[in-house]
Amino acid sequence: QGVSESSDGLGYGMALVMRASSGNTVENNEFFDFFRGIAMGSGFDAKIIGNDVHSLRMDGMNFSQMQGILIEDNYIHDFARSTAKSDHADMIQFWTNNTDAPSTDIVIRGNVLTSGNGDSTQTIFMRNDLVDRGLRGEEMFYRNVTIEQNVIVNGHVHGITLGETNHVRIRNNTLLRN
Numbered sequence: 001q002g003v004s005e006s007s008d009g010l011g012y013g014m015a016l017v018m019r020a021s022s023g024n025t026v027e028n029n030e031f032f033d034f035f036r037g038i039a040m041g042s043g044f045d046a047k048i049i050g051n052d053v054h055s056l057r058m059d060g061m062n063f064s065q066m067q068g069i070l071i072e073d074n075y076i077h078d079f080a081r082s083t084a085k086s087d088h089a090d091m092i093q094f095w096t097n098n099t100d101a102p103s104t105d106i107v108i109r110g111n112v113l114t115s116g117n118g119d120s121t122q123t124i125f126m127r128n129d130l131v132d133r134g135l136r137g138e139e140m141f142y143r144n145v146t147i148e149q150n151v152i153v154n155g156h157v158h159g160i161t162l163g164e165t166n167h168v169r170i171r172n173n174t175l176l177r178n
Helices: none
Strands: 014-019 025-027 030-032 036-041 044-049 052-054 061-064 067-072 075-077 090-095 104-109 112-114 122-126 142-148 151-154 160-162 165-171 174-177
Touching: 122 142, 122 151, 142 160, 160 165
Parallel strands: 014 036, 025 044, 030 052, 036 061, 044 067, 052 075, 061 090, 067 104, 075 112, 090 122, 104 142, 112 151, 122 160, 142 165, 151 174
Antiparallel strands: none
């Protein structure tokens, strides 16, 4: 409360932020009622396993410049965006803006991603901003990406969206439009 008329009653702040970390595991937690859930950047060998992420205003999980990350068996659902602010939410997002290296060796497996009774969001979204704007070349392509065995139930145009990427494996996912 007391933020602004269009933001009062909605998530505020960031639940977990990790930068320049190595070998960390975030497992079996519940993240809810924040602006963003988990944000990680410039890290190595992270595991995000078995978390319940819901009732967020913006992004469930944000990643940039990660080398080696496993996102597995998480339940991401029921976002609560501000329609007055035109919030733009993602369940799992990777990006390259303001980074020096791409994210590589990414596994997104066995997650349940659903809008549920909440607002639709982009589901798995990996924009490669630096490359698609012509600011960098193939050295910034995401590499070694596996997206498998996820269940996506959502009403957004972006179910699984990847920017410039090398060595991608997308298999055995279920995508349903609700």
